[in-house]
Amino acid sequence: MDTPQPTPDEILSRVLHRDGLMLVIDKPAGIPVHRGPKGGPNLEASFDALRYGLPRPPVLVHRLDRDTSGCLVLGRHRKATASLNLLFKHSKVSKTYWAVVEGGPSSDEGEIDIALGRLNEERGWWQKPDPNGFPSLTKWKVLGRGNGMTWLAMEPITGRTHQLRVHCAASGWPIVGDNIYGNGPRFGEPTLHLHAREIVIPLSKNKPPVRVAAPAPAHLHERLRACGWTGNEASTQEAGVSAE
Structure with a gap:
């Protein structure tokens, strides 16, 4: 699934959080965050619409794969970007992803150390x-769980490239729609069923961390429902790895 270049209105509609230091946007699946060597649509090319009166557009402080959707953090100015880069570098930012995998683990929680x-x-x-x-x-x-699939909340403690995708595949339950490490799209449809669901950023020592959740995108709905998701975002917003 290739996503066209977002218009200014489309990128503005994807802002989940804005403060003086950062934005969190809901990245659509099917578009890279950076401009590639061959050109084509990329998220950065739409950032000028997100200046909100500042002299420069915001910049990326981390990245998501082209086919991954969900929470993406942007720094609004140089000092903020430097601070955010340090938080990501030192693993101070907590990230929870939702994944729908083929098959699934036999237990209800655990960790993958590979x-x-x-x-x-x-x-x-x-x-x-x-x-x-x-x-x-x-x-x-x-x-x-349902229909031979499992809906997981996953927290990457380290931030390696493709970490969740490789870890799931190596565990014997690849992410649905993973055309690199898994069995690829079925029937020409699903995009990668991996969504950056929630991000928690400790911006200030004196304030609670900023917690932002991205709604489940449409291409995940069918398989999430098969696994028991009700579609009620309010009831599932906190359903992460650390939930009681």
């Missing part, structure tokens, strides 16, 4: 389990 390394030079970002690679840890919790 080191990751690059697949090869030709494949760039692609990763593989590698005992000599970088330590990589993911916590997960089952939120629902």
Whole structure:
């Protein structure tokens, strides 16, 4: 699924949070965050619409895969961007993803501790389990099951490229629609069923952290419902890894 370049109105409609330091937007699936070597639609090209009176557009402080949807954080000015970069670098930002996987784990919660390394030079970002690679840890919790699939909340403790996708595939339950590490789209449809559901950012020592949740995108609805999701965002907003 290729997503066209968002118009100013479309990108503005995706703002989930705004303060003096940062924006959190709901990234659509199917569009890269950066302009690629071949050009084409990319999220950064729409950021000018998000200045809100500031002299420069906001900038990315982390990235999501092209086919991943959900919470994406932007710094609004240089000092804010530097602070946010440090929070991400030192793993101070908590991220919870929703994934629908094929099959699924037998238990209801756990963690995946599998080191990751690059697949090869030709494949760039692609990763593989590698005992000599970088330590990589993911916590997960089952939120629902159905139709031979499992709905998971996943928290990447480390932030390796493609970490959740490789960890799920290596565990024997690839993410639905993963055309790199899994079984690929079925019937020509689903995009990757991976959504950056919630992000928690400790911006200030004197204030509670900023907590932002992105609604489940339309392409996940059918399989989430098959796993027991009711579609009631209010009741599931806190359904993350650390939920009681």
